[in-house]
Amino acid sequence: MGATVAAGATTIPAAADTAAGAQPGGRPRGRPVVGRVRGPAIHVMSFNIRYDREGATQPGDADYWPEREPLVTEFLELEQPSLLGVQEAEFHQLTAIGKGLGRHHEMVGYGRGGGAAGEYSAIFYDTRRFTVLWWDQFWLSDTPQVIGSATWGNTVTRIVTWARLRDARTGRDLLFANSHFDHRSENARVRSAEVVRDLAADSGLPVLFTADCNAAAENSEPYDVLVTDGGLQDTWLAGERLTPRAGTFPNYGEPDPNGTRIDWILASPEWDVRYAAINTWTSAAGRWPSDHTPVQAVVRLEA
Numbered sequence: 001m002g003a004t005v006a007a008g009a010t011t012i013p014a015a016a017d018t019a020a021g022a023q024p025g026g027r028p029r030g031r032p033v034v035g036r037v038r039g040p041a042i043h044v045m046s047f048n049i050r051y052d053r054e055g056a057t058q059p060g061d062a063d064y065w066p067e068r069e070p071l072v073t074e075f076l077e078l079e080q081p082s083l084l085g086v087q088e089a090e091f092h093q094l095t096a097i098g099k100g101l102g103r104h105h106e107m108v109g110y111g112r113g114g115g116a117a118g119e120y121s122a123i124f125y126d127t128r129r130f131t132v133l134w135w136d137q138f139w140l141s142d143t144p145q146v147i148g149s150a151t152w153g154n155t156v157t158r159i160v161t162w163a164r165l166r167d168a169r170t171g172r173d174l175l176f177a178n179s180h181f182d183h184r185s186e187n188a189r190v191r192s193a194e195v196v197r198d199l200a201a202d203s204g205l206p207v208l209f210t211a212d213c214n215a216a217a218e219n220s221e222p223y224d225v226l227v228t229d230g231g232l233q234d235t236w237l238a239g240e241r242l243t244p245r246a247g248t249f250p251n252y253g254e255p256d257p258n259g260t261r262i263d264w265i266l267a268s269p270e271w272d273v274r275y276a277a278i279n280t281w282t283s284a285a286g287r288w289p290s291d292h293t294p295v296q297a298v299v300r301l302e303a
Contacts (some may be wrong), residue, residue, distance in 0.1 A: 033296060034241050034279045036080040037170030039129065040084055040300045041274065044235075045081035046210035046263050048180070048292035049097070051119055053090040061289065062252035069096045071289035075281050076100025081296065083180030083212030084124040085161075091116040104128050108135040109161040109178075113128035114147040120162045121178050123212075133173065134165035139194045140179070153185035158192060162199065170301055175203040179211040181222065189215050193222035195228040200268060207232070207268040212292065232266040235297035238273035242296075243295065246278050251291045255280045263295045272300045 037043045049072055051158040052065035059067065066243055072093075076084075077100045084105075086097060092110060098105065109122030125132070138144035140158040150157050162177040177199060182188040193213075200207040209232065215222040217234060226232050236245075247259015255278075267273055275298040282288050 012070065012145060030078070032078045032080070033279050034079060034081075034275065034298060035283075036303045037082060037298060039167070040302070041298050042129075042167075042208075042300060043080070043082045044208055044265055044297045044299060045079065045294055046085045046087075046178070046212070046265050047084060047294040048087040048210070048263060048290060049089050049093060049159050049211045050091055050290040050292065051090050063291065067287065068289050069093070069231060071283050071287055072096045073100040074283065075279075075289050075294070077102070079279070079294075079296070081124075081164075082126045083176055083208065085140070085176070085208075086120065086122050086124070087178075087180040087212045089122060091120070093144070094120065094122065097114065106132075108132060108163050109137060112139070112148070112157045112159045119180070121159050121180050123161050123176055123178050125163070125176070128169055130165040131168065133163070133164045133166055137161045140181075140188065140195060142181055143197075150188075152182075152188040152191045154182035154188035155184070156182060158182055158188065160196065160199070162194075164203075164205070167185070167301070172301055173205055174222045174301070175200065175205040176206045177207065177209045179209075179213075180212045181211060181215065183214045184283050186221070189213065189220075190223045190225060193225035193230075197226055197232075200230075200232065206270040207266075208271070208299070209266040211262070214262055217264055226266055232268055233271065233273055235265045235267055235273045235299065236261065236276045236278070236295070239276040239297060239299075240274065240275040242275050243279065246280060248278060248294060248295060249291065250280075250288070252288050255293070261295075263292055265295055265297045267297070267299055270301060272301070274298045274300065
């Protein structure tokens with residue numbers, strides 16, 4: 001029994017009973033939590049893949065990119081999101097993502113240092129379903145068009161990548177935005193949330209937002225800006241949950257059911273949020289592809 005959503009379907013197989021070879025959470029290995037979906041459903045994923053700490057890690061380390069790289073590819077081959085927002089991807093890491101998603105996916109975005117420099121908060125989309133009508137990238141600062149700018153107390157450059165997409169299945173346009181908020185400055189996180197809130201409101205479109213927000217869902221000011229007061233839906237709370245709850249930054253450790261959800265998928269009110277998941281997939285050898293867990297949602301708009 002697969003995990004593909006058929007057009008108009010109302011159920012997805014949930015995590016199966018624990019079995020030999022099961023992944024964390026009890027799901028049989030080799031079966032996706034969501035997998036490829038058919039329209040009008042859209043499978044959205046946010047995934048911080050962890051940048052390559054080249055020279056600071058060695059073979060056998062949990063964080064060693066050459067050993068994580070095939071796991072990122074394997075995981076994405078399995079899950080096949082329609083729309084993917086990635087965080088921390090460096091230029092040479094993009095190949096692993098593209099290989100996993102396959103030839104029908106394309107990408108928009110560039111490094112936060114300009115061109116190919118620095119980490120990407122890139123957007124990947126299935127070209128069989130979506131056409132990019134326009135896209136842009138800006139810096140989370142008082143000078144958003146200045147490459148590498150950071151003025152809100154953060155020392156690390158932060159960006160938003162967004163695209164206006166036309167959905168061939170429904171004929172409707174939507175705004176998909178992706179970001180990675182600062183890990184140290186609360187002021188920067190709040191200001192970043194305000195910018196995303198305004199981007200969503202000004203677009204006049206159904207909005208999907210993926211991010212590593214470095215803030216606690218349900219218990220932080222950035223969350224209040226975007227969800228409590230900002231009107232966006234937290235898909236984990238709005239949809240049927242396909243997986244147990246877990247913190248999204250296990251840092252290569254065991255998933256913590258009481259951990260903090262810092263990776264979010266948010267949706268404007270027009271979206272019907274069907275399902276949500278926090279994916280604790282590991283390789284057959286028990287290796288994690290990243291220090292973050294990917295988060296997923298299945299959403300739909302009426303034609």
